[in-house]
Amino acid sequence: MAVNKNSTSYTITFAVILVVLCGGWLAFLASSLKKQQTANVQNEKRQFILSAAGAYDIAELKGMKQTEVADIFEATVKSKVLNVNGEILEGVDAFGIDIVKEYKATIGEEGKRKYPLFTYTKDGTSKYVIPMAGNGLWGPVWGFIAIGADKNTIAGVVFDHKSETPGLGAKITEDSFTSLFTDSPKHIVDKNGKYVGIKVVKGGVKKPEHEIDAIAGATITSKGVGNMLEGGFKPYALAWDLVKY
């Protein structure tokens, strides 16, 4: 007796078997590839930190082997973890903190958040690289902001995102946006010692030292980056005694 392939029981059985097979295959695939994928993400993190600090051009870093990048990172970057008041937290691995996950896990509980700080030192001068995370239009946005030895001027930035719109929000990763942070000096603390952070504004920049022009057509992504930058420097400013109030 032939099985009726359109009967309800057959349909349900087929669906269940198909889903179980597909799910099983994907689970197997994910666990097999995890090691390689994690290595890629960590390598990229090192590249971002080094390029934000101005150590190398990002294109150069992308051309290097993963072991080369790791060696350079090991030799020139030291890390610390701070809490929201700028106090150092001992025994916490800074590099291991996934900044996007950290922000997500501590929404509304900034008191519990860990703030990593990477210090790049070459020829005696240091640059401080601060990771931050925020919300774009379709998903998270994050960045590595490097501050110069004066602990006030932006020295370099690298932004990244998960799924912002190509050609619009995705432009935050491009030179046309990141160069705005270093074309002219941008300070996180104003002349009176008051912490201001960096704002991303629409319709023209009025305070060139503390504001960046938003990307046309990418309002929400720009806002997300702006929110991220406004508050993101605070714990570090506190740690450096920059904030005088």
Place this chain on the structure above:
Amino acid sequence: MSEKRESLFSKKNMKLIKDPLNDSNPVSIQVLGICSALAITIMLENAFVMSMSVMFVLIAANVIVSSLRNFIPDKIRIIAQLVIVATLVITVDQVLKAYVYEVSKQLSVFVGLIITNCIIMGRLEAFALANKPGPAFMDAVGNAFGYTWILLVVGFVREVFGSGSVFGIKFISDDWLIDNGGFYEHNGLMLLSPIALFLVASIIWVQRSVNRKLIEEN
């Protein structure tokens, strides 16, 4: 009466590969899969990886769905196809992230969007469901190559004129650029998506003029 088993490379099956290259090209004649043709073709390397990804998904989906064509219940036909294509697309995405991470970041959301590429569902519905796995394989290969050559041509033009390189190898030295005191300026328009539409339209124009079978009566 016994059916004569048709060889994989019979005349009928070879036609399945040849037709989509020209007469029924999925991008220029059937006008499917345009979105990715616009977005990924700024650099040849990306166009190539995207073509290979679509080829893998198309061939695997066609063969799997064709093999299961007598077992898939009618009520969940489309959903079953979607599950199979989605699994294949996720497989490609994960493999790219593991082995060519840089390229996967540039392809960003477009690999995940392969499932929305009309060529895939189009061939499954139009061919795989009604044909044996052998011919389905050939049909997928043909359509995939048809898609690939269009992407590579558009990618080649855009990269050569927009970035002065081929597969990332620059042949226009930076010293020649006007910004550096030279005489040459890269064509910035080539880096924007709309130019790909113009290029595909040009290909359609040339194809329709040259290919006798496509010239319509009026």
